[in-house]
Amino acid sequence: MLSAVSFAPLGADVAFAQDDNAAVATRLADLLRSARTVISTNQGLINDPSKGDKGLTGERVLTEAIALYTERTGEDPRDSDPASREGRLLRAQMEAIQEVVEENQSTINVEGVGFKGFIPAIFARLVNEKFGERVGDEARIKVTAPEELVRNRKARPDEWETSVIEDKFKAAQWPKGDPFSESVQVDGHPAFRIIVPEYYAASCLSCHGEPAGDVDITGYPKEGGKEGDLGAAISITLFE
Ligand code: HEC
Incomplete structure:
Protein backbone atom coordinates (compact mmCIF):
# COMPACT_ATOMS: atom_id res chain seq x y z
CA MET A 1 0.00 0.00 0.00
CA GLY A 136 1.45 36.47 9.87
CA ASP A 137 4.08 33.73 9.68
CA GLU A 138 1.41 31.47 8.20
CA ALA A 139 -0.84 33.77 6.22
CA ARG A 140 -1.32 37.41 5.26
CA ILE A 141 -4.33 39.23 3.85
CA LYS A 142 -4.18 42.68 2.30
CA VAL A 143 -6.59 44.84 0.37
CA THR A 144 -4.71 46.73 -2.27
CA ALA A 145 -5.55 48.55 -5.52
CA PRO A 146 -3.95 49.74 -8.74
CA GLU A 147 -1.06 51.95 -7.60
CA GLU A 148 -2.50 55.21 -8.94
CA LEU A 149 -5.65 54.73 -6.85
CA VAL A 150 -4.09 53.91 -3.49
CA ARG A 151 -5.00 56.24 -0.64
CA ASN A 152 -3.29 54.68 2.35
CA ARG A 153 0.39 53.93 1.74
CA LYS A 154 0.04 50.73 3.77
CA ALA A 155 -2.19 49.44 0.97
CA ARG A 156 0.38 50.03 -1.79
CA PRO A 157 0.74 47.03 -4.07
CA ASP A 158 4.10 45.24 -3.91
CA GLU A 159 6.00 44.25 -7.03
CA TRP A 160 4.13 40.98 -7.53
CA GLU A 161 0.73 42.60 -6.94
CA THR A 162 1.55 45.43 -9.33
CA SER A 163 2.63 43.06 -12.08
CA VAL A 164 -0.58 41.01 -11.77
CA ILE A 165 -2.76 44.13 -11.67
CA GLU A 166 -1.03 45.81 -14.62
CA ASP A 167 -0.32 42.81 -16.87
CA LYS A 168 -3.33 40.62 -16.12
CA PHE A 169 -6.26 42.40 -14.47
CA LYS A 170 -5.98 45.47 -16.71
CA ALA A 171 -5.68 43.40 -19.88
CA ALA A 172 -8.83 43.66 -22.02
CA GLN A 173 -9.03 39.89 -22.39
CA TRP A 174 -8.74 39.11 -18.63
CA PRO A 175 -12.05 37.51 -17.56
CA LYS A 176 -13.68 39.91 -15.13
CA GLY A 177 -13.41 38.74 -11.54
CA ASP A 178 -10.98 35.88 -12.19
CA PRO A 179 -8.27 35.60 -9.55
CA PHE A 180 -4.62 34.95 -10.33
CA SER A 181 -2.45 32.65 -8.24
CA GLU A 182 1.18 31.60 -8.24
CA SER A 183 3.73 29.87 -6.03
CA VAL A 184 6.55 32.31 -5.36
CA GLN A 185 9.08 33.32 -2.71
CA VAL A 186 7.94 35.90 -0.16
CA ASP A 187 10.57 37.28 2.23
CA GLY A 188 12.73 34.31 1.32
CA HIS A 189 10.04 31.70 2.04
CA PRO A 190 8.04 29.63 -0.43
CA ALA A 191 4.47 30.84 -0.53
CA PHE A 192 1.23 30.48 -2.43
CA ARG A 193 -0.11 33.87 -3.48
CA ILE A 194 -3.54 34.63 -4.84
CA ILE A 195 -5.05 37.97 -5.77
CA VAL A 196 -8.72 38.63 -6.52
CA PRO A 197 -9.77 41.73 -8.50
CA GLU A 198 -12.72 43.85 -7.35
CA TYR A 199 -14.58 46.54 -9.25
CA TYR A 200 -16.25 49.77 -8.17
CA ALA A 201 -19.95 49.48 -7.43
CA ALA A 202 -22.24 52.52 -7.48
CA SER A 203 -21.93 52.70 -3.68
CA CYS A 204 -18.16 53.34 -3.94
CA LEU A 205 -18.44 56.39 -6.14
CA SER A 206 -19.45 58.95 -3.51
CA CYS A 207 -15.80 58.66 -2.45
CA HIS A 208 -13.89 57.08 -5.35
CA GLY A 209 -15.96 58.47 -8.24
CA GLU A 210 -16.16 61.65 -10.27
CA PRO A 211 -15.21 64.41 -10.51
CA ALA A 212 -11.59 63.41 -9.91
CA GLY A 213 -9.88 65.66 -7.40
CA ASP A 214 -13.01 66.75 -5.56
CA VAL A 215 -12.59 66.06 -1.87
CA ASP A 216 -14.87 63.33 -0.49
CA ILE A 217 -16.43 63.08 2.97
CA THR A 218 -13.28 61.39 4.31
CA GLY A 219 -11.01 64.23 3.17
CA TYR A 220 -9.35 62.39 0.28
CA PRO A 221 -9.51 63.58 -3.33
CA LYS A 222 -11.79 61.39 -5.42
CA GLU A 223 -10.15 59.11 -7.96
CA GLY A 224 -12.64 59.70 -10.78
CA GLY A 225 -13.63 56.03 -10.89
CA LYS A 226 -16.67 54.69 -12.72
CA GLU A 227 -18.92 51.79 -11.91
CA GLY A 228 -17.31 48.56 -13.07
CA ASP A 229 -13.74 49.95 -13.10
CA LEU A 230 -11.03 47.86 -11.50
CA GLY A 231 -10.78 49.51 -8.07
CA ALA A 232 -9.41 47.00 -5.60
CA ALA A 233 -7.76 43.64 -5.13
CA ILE A 234 -7.71 41.24 -2.20
CA SER A 235 -4.25 39.74 -1.94
CA ILE A 236 -3.65 36.62 0.13
CA THR A 237 -0.36 34.92 0.92
CA LEU A 238 -0.20 31.42 2.39
CA PHE A 239 3.27 30.32 3.48
CA GLU A 240 4.02 26.69 2.68
C1 HEC B 1 -17.07 56.97 2.57
C2 HEC B 1 -16.09 56.99 1.51
C3 HEC B 1 -15.68 55.67 0.88
C4 HEC B 1 -16.50 54.77 0.22
C5 HEC B 1 -17.99 54.86 0.01
C6 HEC B 1 -15.62 53.72 -0.24
N1 HEC B 1 -14.34 53.98 0.10
FE1 HEC B 1 -12.70 52.94 -0.42
N2 HEC B 1 -11.57 54.04 0.83
C7 HEC B 1 -11.98 55.17 1.48
C8 HEC B 1 -10.92 55.63 2.36
C9 HEC B 1 -10.97 56.85 3.27
C10 HEC B 1 -9.85 54.73 2.22
C11 HEC B 1 -8.51 54.76 2.95
C12 HEC B 1 -8.62 53.74 4.07
C13 HEC B 1 -7.40 53.60 4.92
O1 HEC B 1 -6.91 54.59 5.45
O2 HEC B 1 -6.96 52.47 5.07
C14 HEC B 1 -10.31 53.75 1.25
C15 HEC B 1 -9.53 52.68 0.83
C16 HEC B 1 -9.90 51.80 -0.14
C17 HEC B 1 -9.06 50.74 -0.62
C18 HEC B 1 -7.70 50.33 -0.09
C19 HEC B 1 -6.59 50.92 -0.86
C20 HEC B 1 -6.35 52.35 -0.52
O3 HEC B 1 -6.65 53.18 -1.39
O4 HEC B 1 -5.88 52.66 0.58
C21 HEC B 1 -9.77 50.13 -1.61
C22 HEC B 1 -9.29 48.97 -2.44
C23 HEC B 1 -11.06 50.77 -1.68
N3 HEC B 1 -11.11 51.79 -0.79
C24 HEC B 1 -12.06 50.39 -2.55
C25 HEC B 1 -13.39 50.76 -2.36
C26 HEC B 1 -14.50 50.10 -3.00
C27 HEC B 1 -14.37 48.96 -4.01
C28 HEC B 1 -15.63 50.69 -2.52
C29 HEC B 1 -17.06 50.32 -2.79
C30 HEC B 1 -17.43 48.95 -2.55
C31 HEC B 1 -15.20 51.73 -1.60
N4 HEC B 1 -13.83 51.74 -1.53
C32 HEC B 1 -16.05 52.62 -0.95
C33 HEC B 1 -13.22 55.76 1.33
C34 HEC B 1 -14.33 55.16 0.80
Missing part, protein backbone atom coordinates in the same frame (compact mmCIF):
# COMPACT_ATOMS: atom_id res chain seq x y z
CA LEU A 2 2.74 2.39 0.95
CA SER A 3 4.54 1.83 -2.32
CA ALA A 4 1.38 2.78 -4.19
CA VAL A 5 1.53 6.16 -2.50
CA SER A 6 5.13 6.68 -3.46
CA PHE A 7 4.24 5.95 -7.09
CA ALA A 8 1.69 8.75 -7.17
CA PRO A 9 2.93 11.29 -9.69
CA LEU A 10 4.41 14.34 -8.02
CA GLY A 11 2.35 16.60 -10.26
CA ALA A 12 -0.87 15.30 -8.74
CA ASP A 13 0.32 16.11 -5.23
CA VAL A 14 1.34 19.57 -6.24
CA ALA A 15 -1.98 20.17 -7.97
CA PHE A 16 -3.82 18.96 -4.88
CA ALA A 17 -1.82 21.27 -2.61
CA GLN A 18 -2.58 24.20 -4.92
CA ASP A 19 -6.30 23.42 -4.90
CA ASP A 20 -6.23 23.31 -1.12
CA ASN A 21 -4.36 26.62 -0.95
CA ALA A 22 -6.83 28.25 -3.30
CA ALA A 23 -9.77 26.90 -1.27
CA VAL A 24 -8.38 28.21 2.03
CA ALA A 25 -7.56 31.61 0.52
CA THR A 26 -11.00 31.87 -1.07
CA ARG A 27 -12.67 31.24 2.27
CA LEU A 28 -10.56 33.94 3.93
CA ALA A 29 -11.44 36.40 1.16
CA ASP A 30 -15.14 35.51 1.43
CA LEU A 31 -15.23 35.97 5.19
CA LEU A 32 -13.44 39.32 4.92
CA ARG A 33 -15.94 40.42 2.28
CA SER A 34 -18.89 39.29 4.39
CA ALA A 35 -17.63 41.25 7.40
CA ARG A 36 -17.04 44.31 5.23
CA THR A 37 -20.60 44.06 3.93
CA VAL A 38 -21.90 44.03 7.51
CA ILE A 39 -20.12 47.33 8.18
CA SER A 40 -21.46 48.72 4.91
CA THR A 41 -25.03 47.60 5.72
CA ASN A 42 -24.77 49.27 9.12
CA GLN A 43 -23.09 52.45 7.83
CA GLY A 44 -26.27 54.50 8.33
CA LEU A 45 -26.51 53.36 11.93
CA ILE A 46 -22.80 54.02 12.56
CA ASN A 47 -23.14 57.52 11.07
CA ASP A 48 -26.32 58.39 13.02
CA PRO A 49 -25.46 61.45 15.16
CA SER A 50 -28.62 61.15 17.25
CA LYS A 51 -27.71 57.77 18.74
CA GLY A 52 -25.11 57.03 21.38
CA ASP A 53 -24.89 53.30 22.04
CA LYS A 54 -25.58 51.65 18.68
CA GLY A 55 -25.61 48.08 19.96
CA LEU A 56 -23.20 47.26 17.15
CA THR A 57 -20.98 45.06 19.26
CA GLY A 58 -18.11 42.92 18.06
CA GLU A 59 -20.19 39.86 18.71
CA ARG A 60 -23.07 41.20 16.62
CA VAL A 61 -20.87 42.09 13.67
CA LEU A 62 -19.20 38.68 13.78
CA THR A 63 -22.57 36.90 14.05
CA GLU A 64 -23.93 38.84 11.06
CA ALA A 65 -20.73 38.22 9.09
CA ILE A 66 -20.92 34.48 9.75
CA ALA A 67 -24.59 34.44 8.74
CA LEU A 68 -23.82 36.23 5.49
CA TYR A 69 -20.82 34.01 4.74
CA THR A 70 -22.92 30.90 5.42
CA GLU A 71 -25.65 32.19 3.13
CA ARG A 72 -23.13 32.92 0.37
CA THR A 73 -21.04 29.74 0.66
CA GLY A 74 -23.28 27.16 2.30
CA GLU A 75 -20.67 26.60 5.02
CA ASP A 76 -20.40 27.81 8.59
CA PRO A 77 -16.78 28.82 9.34
CA ARG A 78 -17.23 27.60 12.93
CA ASP A 79 -17.69 24.06 11.60
CA SER A 80 -14.14 23.99 10.21
CA ASP A 81 -11.71 21.70 12.02
CA PRO A 82 -9.87 23.91 14.55
CA ALA A 83 -6.76 21.73 14.19
CA SER A 84 -6.56 22.26 10.41
CA ARG A 85 -4.81 25.19 8.78
CA GLU A 86 -8.13 26.40 7.40
CA GLY A 87 -9.79 26.16 10.80
CA ARG A 88 -6.94 27.99 12.50
CA LEU A 89 -6.86 30.80 9.98
CA LEU A 90 -10.63 31.26 9.87
CA ARG A 91 -10.71 31.41 13.67
CA ALA A 92 -7.92 33.99 13.73
CA GLN A 93 -9.93 36.03 11.23
CA MET A 94 -13.17 35.72 13.21
CA GLU A 95 -11.38 36.88 16.35
CA ALA A 96 -9.86 39.80 14.47
CA ILE A 97 -13.29 40.88 13.17
CA GLN A 98 -14.83 40.84 16.64
CA GLU A 99 -11.88 42.58 18.31
CA VAL A 100 -11.62 45.41 15.78
CA VAL A 101 -15.28 46.28 16.35
CA GLU A 102 -14.82 46.02 20.12
CA GLU A 103 -11.76 48.28 20.04
CA ASN A 104 -13.71 50.90 18.08
CA GLN A 105 -16.81 51.03 20.28
CA SER A 106 -15.97 54.52 21.59
CA THR A 107 -15.76 55.82 18.01
CA ILE A 108 -18.90 54.01 16.87
CA ASN A 109 -20.92 55.12 19.89
CA VAL A 110 -19.98 58.78 20.03
CA GLU A 111 -23.11 60.94 20.08
CA GLY A 112 -23.55 64.16 18.11
CA VAL A 113 -21.11 63.24 15.33
CA GLY A 114 -22.36 61.93 11.98
CA PHE A 115 -19.47 60.67 9.86
CA LYS A 116 -16.93 59.00 12.12
CA GLY A 117 -14.56 57.54 9.58
CA PHE A 118 -15.44 53.97 10.52
CA ILE A 119 -15.98 52.66 6.99
CA PRO A 120 -15.57 49.22 5.38
CA ALA A 121 -12.09 49.92 3.94
CA ILE A 122 -10.63 51.03 7.26
CA PHE A 123 -12.37 48.23 9.14
CA ALA A 124 -10.97 45.68 6.65
CA ARG A 125 -7.45 47.09 6.96
CA LEU A 126 -7.60 46.88 10.77
CA VAL A 127 -8.93 43.30 10.60
CA ASN A 128 -6.15 42.31 8.20
CA GLU A 129 -3.50 43.94 10.40
CA LYS A 130 -4.77 42.11 13.45
CA PHE A 131 -4.93 38.85 11.50
CA GLY A 132 -1.31 39.40 10.48
CA GLU A 133 -0.22 40.00 14.08
CA ARG A 134 -1.69 36.62 14.98
CA VAL A 135 -0.81 34.36 12.09
Whole structure:
Protein backbone atom coordinates (compact mmCIF):
# COMPACT_ATOMS: atom_id res chain seq x y z
CA MET A 1 0.00 0.00 0.00
CA LEU A 2 2.74 2.39 0.95
CA SER A 3 4.54 1.83 -2.32
CA ALA A 4 1.38 2.78 -4.19
CA VAL A 5 1.53 6.16 -2.50
CA SER A 6 5.13 6.68 -3.46
CA PHE A 7 4.24 5.95 -7.09
CA ALA A 8 1.69 8.75 -7.17
CA PRO A 9 2.93 11.29 -9.69
CA LEU A 10 4.41 14.34 -8.02
CA GLY A 11 2.35 16.60 -10.26
CA ALA A 12 -0.87 15.30 -8.74
CA ASP A 13 0.32 16.11 -5.23
CA VAL A 14 1.34 19.57 -6.24
CA ALA A 15 -1.98 20.17 -7.97
CA PHE A 16 -3.82 18.96 -4.88
CA ALA A 17 -1.82 21.27 -2.61
CA GLN A 18 -2.58 24.20 -4.92
CA ASP A 19 -6.30 23.42 -4.90
CA ASP A 20 -6.23 23.31 -1.12
CA ASN A 21 -4.36 26.62 -0.95
CA ALA A 22 -6.83 28.25 -3.30
CA ALA A 23 -9.77 26.90 -1.27
CA VAL A 24 -8.38 28.21 2.03
CA ALA A 25 -7.56 31.61 0.52
CA THR A 26 -11.00 31.87 -1.07
CA ARG A 27 -12.67 31.24 2.27
CA LEU A 28 -10.56 33.94 3.93
CA ALA A 29 -11.44 36.40 1.16
CA ASP A 30 -15.14 35.51 1.43
CA LEU A 31 -15.23 35.97 5.19
CA LEU A 32 -13.44 39.32 4.92
CA ARG A 33 -15.94 40.42 2.28
CA SER A 34 -18.89 39.29 4.39
CA ALA A 35 -17.63 41.25 7.40
CA ARG A 36 -17.04 44.31 5.23
CA THR A 37 -20.60 44.06 3.93
CA VAL A 38 -21.90 44.03 7.51
CA ILE A 39 -20.12 47.33 8.18
CA SER A 40 -21.46 48.72 4.91
CA THR A 41 -25.03 47.60 5.72
CA ASN A 42 -24.77 49.27 9.12
CA GLN A 43 -23.09 52.45 7.83
CA GLY A 44 -26.27 54.50 8.33
CA LEU A 45 -26.51 53.36 11.93
CA ILE A 46 -22.80 54.02 12.56
CA ASN A 47 -23.14 57.52 11.07
CA ASP A 48 -26.32 58.39 13.02
CA PRO A 49 -25.46 61.45 15.16
CA SER A 50 -28.62 61.15 17.25
CA LYS A 51 -27.71 57.77 18.74
CA GLY A 52 -25.11 57.03 21.38
CA ASP A 53 -24.89 53.30 22.04
CA LYS A 54 -25.58 51.65 18.68
CA GLY A 55 -25.61 48.08 19.96
CA LEU A 56 -23.20 47.26 17.15
CA THR A 57 -20.98 45.06 19.26
CA GLY A 58 -18.11 42.92 18.06
CA GLU A 59 -20.19 39.86 18.71
CA ARG A 60 -23.07 41.20 16.62
CA VAL A 61 -20.87 42.09 13.67
CA LEU A 62 -19.20 38.68 13.78
CA THR A 63 -22.57 36.90 14.05
CA GLU A 64 -23.93 38.84 11.06
CA ALA A 65 -20.73 38.22 9.09
CA ILE A 66 -20.92 34.48 9.75
CA ALA A 67 -24.59 34.44 8.74
CA LEU A 68 -23.82 36.23 5.49
CA TYR A 69 -20.82 34.01 4.74
CA THR A 70 -22.92 30.90 5.42
CA GLU A 71 -25.65 32.19 3.13
CA ARG A 72 -23.13 32.92 0.37
CA THR A 73 -21.04 29.74 0.66
CA GLY A 74 -23.28 27.16 2.30
CA GLU A 75 -20.67 26.60 5.02
CA ASP A 76 -20.40 27.81 8.59
CA PRO A 77 -16.78 28.82 9.34
CA ARG A 78 -17.23 27.60 12.93
CA ASP A 79 -17.69 24.06 11.60
CA SER A 80 -14.14 23.99 10.21
CA ASP A 81 -11.71 21.70 12.02
CA PRO A 82 -9.87 23.91 14.55
CA ALA A 83 -6.76 21.73 14.19
CA SER A 84 -6.56 22.26 10.41
CA ARG A 85 -4.81 25.19 8.78
CA GLU A 86 -8.13 26.40 7.40
CA GLY A 87 -9.79 26.16 10.80
CA ARG A 88 -6.94 27.99 12.50
CA LEU A 89 -6.86 30.80 9.98
CA LEU A 90 -10.63 31.26 9.87
CA ARG A 91 -10.71 31.41 13.67
CA ALA A 92 -7.92 33.99 13.73
CA GLN A 93 -9.93 36.03 11.23
CA MET A 94 -13.17 35.72 13.21
CA GLU A 95 -11.38 36.88 16.35
CA ALA A 96 -9.86 39.80 14.47
CA ILE A 97 -13.29 40.88 13.17
CA GLN A 98 -14.83 40.84 16.64
CA GLU A 99 -11.88 42.58 18.31
CA VAL A 100 -11.62 45.41 15.78
CA VAL A 101 -15.28 46.28 16.35
CA GLU A 102 -14.82 46.02 20.12
CA GLU A 103 -11.76 48.28 20.04
CA ASN A 104 -13.71 50.90 18.08
CA GLN A 105 -16.81 51.03 20.28
CA SER A 106 -15.97 54.52 21.59
CA THR A 107 -15.76 55.82 18.01
CA ILE A 108 -18.90 54.01 16.87
CA ASN A 109 -20.92 55.12 19.89
CA VAL A 110 -19.98 58.78 20.03
CA GLU A 111 -23.11 60.94 20.08
CA GLY A 112 -23.55 64.16 18.11
CA VAL A 113 -21.11 63.24 15.33
CA GLY A 114 -22.36 61.93 11.98
CA PHE A 115 -19.47 60.67 9.86
CA LYS A 116 -16.93 59.00 12.12
CA GLY A 117 -14.56 57.54 9.58
CA PHE A 118 -15.44 53.97 10.52
CA ILE A 119 -15.98 52.66 6.99
CA PRO A 120 -15.57 49.22 5.38
CA ALA A 121 -12.09 49.92 3.94
CA ILE A 122 -10.63 51.03 7.26
CA PHE A 123 -12.37 48.23 9.14
CA ALA A 124 -10.97 45.68 6.65
CA ARG A 125 -7.45 47.09 6.96
CA LEU A 126 -7.60 46.88 10.77
CA VAL A 127 -8.93 43.30 10.60
CA ASN A 128 -6.15 42.31 8.20
CA GLU A 129 -3.50 43.94 10.40
CA LYS A 130 -4.77 42.11 13.45
CA PHE A 131 -4.93 38.85 11.50
CA GLY A 132 -1.31 39.40 10.48
CA GLU A 133 -0.22 40.00 14.08
CA ARG A 134 -1.69 36.62 14.98
CA VAL A 135 -0.81 34.36 12.09
CA GLY A 136 1.45 36.47 9.87
CA ASP A 137 4.08 33.73 9.68
CA GLU A 138 1.41 31.47 8.20
CA ALA A 139 -0.84 33.77 6.22
CA ARG A 140 -1.32 37.41 5.26
CA ILE A 141 -4.33 39.23 3.85
CA LYS A 142 -4.18 42.68 2.30
CA VAL A 143 -6.59 44.84 0.37
CA THR A 144 -4.71 46.73 -2.27
CA ALA A 145 -5.55 48.55 -5.52
CA PRO A 146 -3.95 49.74 -8.74
CA GLU A 147 -1.06 51.95 -7.60
CA GLU A 148 -2.50 55.21 -8.94
CA LEU A 149 -5.65 54.73 -6.85
CA VAL A 150 -4.09 53.91 -3.49
CA ARG A 151 -5.00 56.24 -0.64
CA ASN A 152 -3.29 54.68 2.35
CA ARG A 153 0.39 53.93 1.74
CA LYS A 154 0.04 50.73 3.77
CA ALA A 155 -2.19 49.44 0.97
CA ARG A 156 0.38 50.03 -1.79
CA PRO A 157 0.74 47.03 -4.07
CA ASP A 158 4.10 45.24 -3.91
CA GLU A 159 6.00 44.25 -7.03
CA TRP A 160 4.13 40.98 -7.53
CA GLU A 161 0.73 42.60 -6.94
CA THR A 162 1.55 45.43 -9.33
CA SER A 163 2.63 43.06 -12.08
CA VAL A 164 -0.58 41.01 -11.77
CA ILE A 165 -2.76 44.13 -11.67
CA GLU A 166 -1.03 45.81 -14.62
CA ASP A 167 -0.32 42.81 -16.87
CA LYS A 168 -3.33 40.62 -16.12
CA PHE A 169 -6.26 42.40 -14.47
CA LYS A 170 -5.98 45.47 -16.71
CA ALA A 171 -5.68 43.40 -19.88
CA ALA A 172 -8.83 43.66 -22.02
CA GLN A 173 -9.03 39.89 -22.39
CA TRP A 174 -8.74 39.11 -18.63
CA PRO A 175 -12.05 37.51 -17.56
CA LYS A 176 -13.68 39.91 -15.13
CA GLY A 177 -13.41 38.74 -11.54
CA ASP A 178 -10.98 35.88 -12.19
CA PRO A 179 -8.27 35.60 -9.55
CA PHE A 180 -4.62 34.95 -10.33
CA SER A 181 -2.45 32.65 -8.24
CA GLU A 182 1.18 31.60 -8.24
CA SER A 183 3.73 29.87 -6.03
CA VAL A 184 6.55 32.31 -5.36
CA GLN A 185 9.08 33.32 -2.71
CA VAL A 186 7.94 35.90 -0.16
CA ASP A 187 10.57 37.28 2.23
CA GLY A 188 12.73 34.31 1.32
CA HIS A 189 10.04 31.70 2.04
CA PRO A 190 8.04 29.63 -0.43
CA ALA A 191 4.47 30.84 -0.53
CA PHE A 192 1.23 30.48 -2.43
CA ARG A 193 -0.11 33.87 -3.48
CA ILE A 194 -3.54 34.63 -4.84
CA ILE A 195 -5.05 37.97 -5.77
CA VAL A 196 -8.72 38.63 -6.52
CA PRO A 197 -9.77 41.73 -8.50
CA GLU A 198 -12.72 43.85 -7.35
CA TYR A 199 -14.58 46.54 -9.25
CA TYR A 200 -16.25 49.77 -8.17
CA ALA A 201 -19.95 49.48 -7.43
CA ALA A 202 -22.24 52.52 -7.48
CA SER A 203 -21.93 52.70 -3.68
CA CYS A 204 -18.16 53.34 -3.94
CA LEU A 205 -18.44 56.39 -6.14
CA SER A 206 -19.45 58.95 -3.51
CA CYS A 207 -15.80 58.66 -2.45
CA HIS A 208 -13.89 57.08 -5.35
CA GLY A 209 -15.96 58.47 -8.24
CA GLU A 210 -16.16 61.65 -10.27
CA PRO A 211 -15.21 64.41 -10.51
CA ALA A 212 -11.59 63.41 -9.91
CA GLY A 213 -9.88 65.66 -7.40
CA ASP A 214 -13.01 66.75 -5.56
CA VAL A 215 -12.59 66.06 -1.87
CA ASP A 216 -14.87 63.33 -0.49
CA ILE A 217 -16.43 63.08 2.97
CA THR A 218 -13.28 61.39 4.31
CA GLY A 219 -11.01 64.23 3.17
CA TYR A 220 -9.35 62.39 0.28
CA PRO A 221 -9.51 63.58 -3.33
CA LYS A 222 -11.79 61.39 -5.42
CA GLU A 223 -10.15 59.11 -7.96
CA GLY A 224 -12.64 59.70 -10.78
CA GLY A 225 -13.63 56.03 -10.89
CA LYS A 226 -16.67 54.69 -12.72
CA GLU A 227 -18.92 51.79 -11.91
CA GLY A 228 -17.31 48.56 -13.07
CA ASP A 229 -13.74 49.95 -13.10
CA LEU A 230 -11.03 47.86 -11.50
CA GLY A 231 -10.78 49.51 -8.07
CA ALA A 232 -9.41 47.00 -5.60
CA ALA A 233 -7.76 43.64 -5.13
CA ILE A 234 -7.71 41.24 -2.20
CA SER A 235 -4.25 39.74 -1.94
CA ILE A 236 -3.65 36.62 0.13
CA THR A 237 -0.36 34.92 0.92
CA LEU A 238 -0.20 31.42 2.39
CA PHE A 239 3.27 30.32 3.48
CA GLU A 240 4.02 26.69 2.68
C1 HEC B 1 -17.07 56.97 2.57
C2 HEC B 1 -16.09 56.99 1.51
C3 HEC B 1 -15.68 55.67 0.88
C4 HEC B 1 -16.50 54.77 0.22
C5 HEC B 1 -17.99 54.86 0.01
C6 HEC B 1 -15.62 53.72 -0.24
N1 HEC B 1 -14.34 53.98 0.10
FE1 HEC B 1 -12.70 52.94 -0.42
N2 HEC B 1 -11.57 54.04 0.83
C7 HEC B 1 -11.98 55.17 1.48
C8 HEC B 1 -10.92 55.63 2.36
C9 HEC B 1 -10.97 56.85 3.27
C10 HEC B 1 -9.85 54.73 2.22
C11 HEC B 1 -8.51 54.76 2.95
C12 HEC B 1 -8.62 53.74 4.07
C13 HEC B 1 -7.40 53.60 4.92
O1 HEC B 1 -6.91 54.59 5.45
O2 HEC B 1 -6.96 52.47 5.07
C14 HEC B 1 -10.31 53.75 1.25
C15 HEC B 1 -9.53 52.68 0.83
C16 HEC B 1 -9.90 51.80 -0.14
C17 HEC B 1 -9.06 50.74 -0.62
C18 HEC B 1 -7.70 50.33 -0.09
C19 HEC B 1 -6.59 50.92 -0.86
C20 HEC B 1 -6.35 52.35 -0.52
O3 HEC B 1 -6.65 53.18 -1.39
O4 HEC B 1 -5.88 52.66 0.58
C21 HEC B 1 -9.77 50.13 -1.61
C22 HEC B 1 -9.29 48.97 -2.44
C23 HEC B 1 -11.06 50.77 -1.68
N3 HEC B 1 -11.11 51.79 -0.79
C24 HEC B 1 -12.06 50.39 -2.55
C25 HEC B 1 -13.39 50.76 -2.36
C26 HEC B 1 -14.50 50.10 -3.00
C27 HEC B 1 -14.37 48.96 -4.01
C28 HEC B 1 -15.63 50.69 -2.52
C29 HEC B 1 -17.06 50.32 -2.79
C30 HEC B 1 -17.43 48.95 -2.55
C31 HEC B 1 -15.20 51.73 -1.60
N4 HEC B 1 -13.83 51.74 -1.53
C32 HEC B 1 -16.05 52.62 -0.95
C33 HEC B 1 -13.22 55.76 1.33
C34 HEC B 1 -14.33 55.16 0.80
